[in-house]
Structures are given as structure tokens and as C-alpha cells.
Amino acid sequence: MFPAILDLTSTQLAAAEPDEYIRALMRWHFGEETGSPFWLRRARSLDFDPIADVRTYADLSLFPNVVDEFREVAVEDLVPRGLRGEDRAVAGVFESGGTTGAPKRFVMFERWAEFALGWDEFHYSGLGTANLLAVAPSGPHMFGDFAQRRARRQNGLKFTVDLDPRWIKQLIARGAMDEVERYTEHLVDQAAHIMTTQSVGILVTTPPLLERIARREELVERIRKDVRFICWSGAHMDADSRDIFRREIFPGIPLKGLYGSTTVLGMSRERPWQDADDPDGPVGPDLAAELDAPAVFDPPSPYITFQVVDPETRAEVAVGERGQVVMNHLTRYALIPNNLERDLARRVEPLPGTLGCAVSDVAPVSTFGSQTVIEGVY
Numbered sequence: 001m002f003p004a005i006l007d008l009t010s011t012q013l014a015a016a017e018p019d020e021y022i023r024a025l026m027r028w029h030f031g032e033e034t035g036s037p038f039w040l041r042r043a044r045s046l047d048f049d050p051i052a053d054v055r056t057y058a059d060l061s062l063f064p065n066v067v068d069e070f071r072e073v074a075v076e077d078l079v080p081r082g083l084r085g086e087d088r089a090v091a092g093v094f095e096s097g098g099t100t101g102a103p104k105r106f107v108m109f110e111r112w113a114e115f116a117l118g119w120d121e122f123h124y125s126g127l128g129t130a131n132l133l134a135v136a137p138s139g140p141h142m143f144g145d146f147a148q149r150r151a152r153r154q155n156g157l158k159f160t161v162d163l164d165p166r167w168i169k170q171l172i173a174r175g176a177m178d179e180v181e182r183y184t185e186h187l188v189d190q191a192a193h194i195m196t197t198q199s200v201g202i203l204v205t206t207p208p209l210l211e212r213i214a215r216r217e218e219l220v221e222r223i224r225k226d227v228r229f230i231c232w233s234g235a236h237m238d239a240d241s242r243d244i245f246r247r248e249i250f251p252g253i254p255l256k257g258l259y260g261s262t263t264v265l266g267m268s269r270e271r272p273w274q275d276a277d278d279p280d281g282p283v284g285p286d287l288a289a290e291l292d293a294p295a296v297f298d299p300p301s302p303y304i305t306f307q308v309v310d311p312e313t314r315a316e317v318a319v320g321e322r323g324q325v326v327m328n329h330l331t332r333y334a335l336i337p338n339n340l341e342r343d344l345a346r347r348v349e350p351l352p353g354t355l356g357c358a359v360s361d362v363a364p365v366s367t368f369g370s371q372t373v374i375e376g377v378y
Contacts, residue, residue, distance in 0.1 A: 025335065029050070031082070033082060064338070075106075092142075092145055098169065113145070123231075131154075132158050133159045134160045141262070156201065171183070196218070200227060201227060206235045207234075210245070220249060229256070238294065242255070268358075270295045270297060304329055306325060306345075308347035320347065345362040
């Protein structure tokens with residue numbers, strides 16, 4: 001058994017008692033009968049006692065960033081011993097995109113996967129039955145699995161165009177831009193065939209691929225005619241591009257982003273509009289300022305949280321200032337604390353009653369560790 005506060009159905013309890021939630025989480029992940037082999041072994045090399053010393057959310061800063069160790073650790077060692085029955089059902093072993101070196105591997109459990117997908121559910125309310133086209137990585141990537149789950153929730157079918165983001169990054173790294181161009185056009189050709197022969201109500205893709213799709217007038221017309229929702233993720237979209245997509249290329253079609261990382265087994269959702277009943281309809285003067293602004297992303301606190309810190313000092317920056325993103329995954333299914341991500345962002349006030357902060361204006365750092373960051377199409 002586990003404390004009620006650690007149950008995903010007890011979000012309000014966890015939010016109301018965040019420090020007790022953190023303490024219960026430490027007892028779970030570092031208890032001999034409930035913790036994973038990875039954390040029980042790793043605890044012996046820490047210079048603090050997680051159960052005794054991590055008493056508040058702020059105390060998570062005591063942890064080192066361990067995600068690089070996930071490149072080689074046996075995935076079985078990431079499974080908490082305390083998980084039983086349906087709690088232990090595995091949704092998949094997912095890998096990072098390989099942007100900063102060899103991929104890291106993470107175990108995602110079915111119950112967490114369904115909860116994480118539901119965090120963005122309200123954006124899809126009222127869409128009804130819809131088939132989905134994912135022009136996005138699948139295989140070992142979490143993105144493809146979430147697209148499949150979204151299609152099921154919409155009682156639709158999933159069409160997919162697979163892509164290998166690591167191959168594109170390799171091509172870019174060696175300057176083979178002609179090959180990058182041919183491969184990208186090959187992806188768009190496949191998407192075009194699906195969109196022109198099948199019923200697609202939801203388009204899921206990355207910003208670079210959405211931009212390439214938008215170059216083809218016949219695909220823009222098809223999307224305007226058939227697609228009822230566009231979800232973008234996996235790479236960054238600046239405010240100007242977002243504005244052009246919403247105002248000029250796909251007016252009237254909801255365009256919503258997800259920002260997350262495989263290293264925290266989930267994503268944050270785009271904050272909904274606060275000042276209009278129909279934010280995706282015709283642009284009026286009350287919406288002009290917000291449409292020109294970058295998206296704001298809220299994580300599902302207390303299970304995933306963000307901080308924005310000075311890259312040199314690791315001190316949290318003030319609201320409105322830019323810094324490097326730190327992410328935490330804090331559930332009984334996994335503990336991934338104090339993970340410095342490869343992204344820069346602006347710190348935004350969080351929603352009431354949530355830990356950490358929201359982020360906006362996200363962009364990749366140029367280098368991460370000793371690696372040059374190559375975003376490519378994902």
C-alpha cells in the first residue's frame with residue numbers, strides 16, 4: 001500500500017499539502033520495500049539523507065542531476081519495488097531524442113501515461129470523433145505514443161508518418177543540408193498523401209514540419225477545410241511564427257502547443273486564453289497583444305514542475321527574466337529531480353496553488369555540456 005497523498009486521484013490533497021507530498025515521496029522512493037534499485041543504490045553515494053533532509057519542495061535542489069546516468073542504467077532498475085498490480089503495467093520504455101548525446105531511457109507506466117495525457121484534455125473538448133495524423137517521431141519516442149492515445153480518446157484512427165530525428169541531426173551536424181532537404185520533403189510528401197486521401201481532423205507535428213507543410217498551398221487548403229485542431233510539440237516555435245500560423249495561414253483553427261521532455265515523462269499544456277470567449281476565432285483588438293506573445297506553458301504540478309535558473313549560479317531568476325529550465329518529475333512511478341534541461345525560457349507566474357513556475361518564450365541553448373545542440377525537426 002502507499003499513502004493516499006501519492007495517488008494520482010488525490011491531486012487536490014497533494015496540492016494542498018506540497019511539503020507532506022514531498023516527504024511521502026522521499027519515503028516511497030528511498031524505502032527498501034518500495035524504492036527502485038536505481039535510487040536505493042544511488043542513495044548510498046549522496047551526501048545527504050533524502051528521507052531526513054528533503055522536507056520541502058525547495059530541498060529538491062539537494063539532488064544532483066542524475067539523468068545522464070539513464071543513458072546506461074538497466075531500465076529494470078528504474079521500476080519502484082512498491083508498484084503492484086495495474087500500477088506496475090508498463091506503457092513503454094521511451095528514449096530522449098539524442099540532442100545532447102546518446103539517448104537516455106525511461107520507463108513509463110500506464111496509469112501515469114493516461115494521467116499525463118489527460119492534463120491537456122480540455123483543449124480537445126467539443127471536437128468529437130476525429131482521426132489524427134502524427135507527423136512526428138514514433139519508435140522509442142514518447143511523442144508517438146501520446147499521439148496514439150489521443151486518437152483513441154477521440155474515437156478516431158491514427159495515421160502516422162514516421163521520422164528519425166537522430167538521423168536528421170546527424171545530417172545537420174555534418175553539413176549535409178541537401179540530404180536534410182530531401183528527407184524533409186520525403187516526410188511532407190507522405191503527409192500530403194494521407195491528408196489528400198483520408199479524413200484528418202487533428203494534425204500533430206513539430207513546428208519545423210508544420211512550416212514545411214505550410215509551404216504547399218494545396219495542403220494549406222486541405223487543412224483549412226478538414227482539420228479542426230493542430231497540436232505542435234517536439235521543437236520550439238517563436239512568437240512571430242505562432243502569430244503567422246494563427247492569423248494568416250490557419251485562421252480559425254485552434255493551434256495549441258505542448259512543452260515537455262522525455263526526461264520528465266510528460267509535458268506542460270499551453271495556458272488557455274483568459275480574455276475572450278472565442279480566442280481561436282477572428283482576431284479583435286482585445287486579442288492582438290496576446291496573439292503576438294509567445295505561448296505560456298503550465299506543468300501538471302505537483303507531479304511535474306518547472307524552475308528557471310541562472311545557468312551559472314543556479315539561482316532562480318525573477319518573474320519575467322530569462323534563464324535555463326530545470327524540470328522535476330515527482331510521482332510514485334518515477335523520481336527525476338533537479339534536471340537541468342537544454343532550454344532557455346522566461347519565468348512566468350504559476351497558476352494559483354501550484355509549485356514552481358510556468359514558462360514562456362522557450363528556445364534551445366547553443367551548447368549543453370560539451371555537446372552542440374542541434375534541434376533539427378524534433
